[in-house]
Amino acid sequence: MALKHKRILLKISGEVLMGEQAFGIDLGTVGRVADEVIAAKAAGAELALVIGGGNIFRGMAGAAKGMDRVSADHMGIMATVMNALAMQGVLSSKGVDARVLSAIAMPTVCETYSAAKGIHHMQKGRVVICAGGTGLPFFTTDTGAALRAAELKCNALLKGTSVDGVYSADPKKDSSAKHFAHITFDDVLARNLKIMDAAAIALARDNGVPVVVFSIREAGNVARVLNGEGRFTTISKD
Numbered sequence: 378m379a380l381k382h383k384r385i386l387l388k389i390s391g392e393v394l395m396g397e398q399a400f401g402i403d404l405g406t407v408g409r410v411a412d413e414v415i416a417a418k419a420a421g422a423e424l425a426l427v428i429g430g431g432n433i434f435r436g437m438a439g440a441a442k443g444m445d446r447v448s449a450d451h452m453g454i455m456a457t458v459m460n461a462l463a464m465q466g467v468l469s470s471k472g473v474d475a476r477v478l479s480a481i482a483m484p485t486v487c488e489t490y491s492a493a494k495g496i497h498h499m500q501k502g503r504v505v506i507c508a509g510g511t512g513l514p515f516f517t518t519d520t521g522a523a524l525r526a527a528e529l530k531c532n533a534l535l536k537g538t539s540v541d542g543v544y545s546a547d548p549k550k551d552s553s554a555k556h557f558a559h560i561t562f563d564d565v566l567a568r569n570l571k572i573m574d575a576a577a578i579a580l581a582r583d584n585g586v587p588v589v590v591f592s593i594r595e596a597g598n599v600a601r602v603l604n605g606e607g608r609f610t611t612i613s614k615d
Contacts, residue, residue: 381605382533382589384423384499386507387414388522389537391429391460393593400432402463411467413537413599414504418473420600423499425529426506427522428464430456450514454481457518461508462487468504475504480512480521492528499529519577527584534586535602536573537593542610543572559611562588578612588612 389410396403418424433456440446461477465487468475476498477487487508488494495505510521519536526534543565546554562582566575572590573581581588591602591609601607 381603382422382531382535384425384529384531385417385533385535385603386425386427386522386526386529386531387417387535387537387599388427388519389429389593390539391432391456391518393432393537393539394428394460394463395432402432402460404463404467407463407467408471409596410537410593411464411471411473413593413597414468415471415473416597416600417603418502418504420603422603423502424504425495425499425525425531426461426464426504427518427525428457428460428506428508429518430454430460432456433459447514450516454509454512454514457510458483458486458508461506465506473504474502475506477506477508480507480509495525495529505529517574517577519573520580523573523577523580523584523586523588526586527580531586534581534588535599536588536590537599538572538590539592539594540590541592541595541608542590543570543612545570556608557610559613561615562612565612572612581612582614585614 394402396406430453434452440449465475465477478490479487480490482489498505507525510518543557544554548554562578589611602609
């Protein structure tokens with residue numbers, strides 16, 4: 378079966394990597410997510426990843442407790458690099474060539490990000506892990522993911538979350554919340570649905586990158602979504 382999306386950027390929240398822990402990195406969970414990536418790659422997809430840092434440090438939370446927002450966001454950026462290195466290590470242990478490209482230069486740790494370098498690695502069959510967000514404070518990793526998806530000429534941005542798509546309200550709090558199989562970017566913004574921040578939604582819309590929201594917690598879901606199967610929400614221009 379032909380893939381619905383050939384080149385994808387997979388955005389994973391940092392919280393997913395906690396597993397059942399209260400914080401930090403659970404390597405068993407990283408391994409399970411890595412298996413999802415490997416299955417997608419085996420299906421023929423070219424993959425880039427963006428992993429959040431909320432399992433280690435969240436800049437907004439630090440700022441709310443009195444930290445300077447710029448310093449707090451820089452700490453969050455460093456957290457995404459730690460998660461990227463963990464994912465690279467696990468993928469490598471499973472025989473997959475993966476490269477971490479950081480928006481903030483740290484040449485003794487990983488490569489510095491450029492779109493040309495990322496596209497080159499993907500064309501060579503490597504998994505590209507984009508770390509460091511946008512490299513700037515005041516931007517979320519969702520916005521960083523939308524930016525990288527546009528730069529790397531991805532066919533779609535897959536956002537792996539703990540829910541199986543976009544709902545009219547929080548399904549964990551409202552049992553009557555409606556699941557959308559499809560919704561437009563403009564409707565997401567007009568309804569103020571919090572699946573991604575407004576800057577990320579606008580960036581994806583303006584660059585014609587559809588966003589697919591699905592549950593990363595269900596085994597095999599990445600490959601299913603790539604084949605247009607399973608339960609998910611597609612966000613597009615129309």
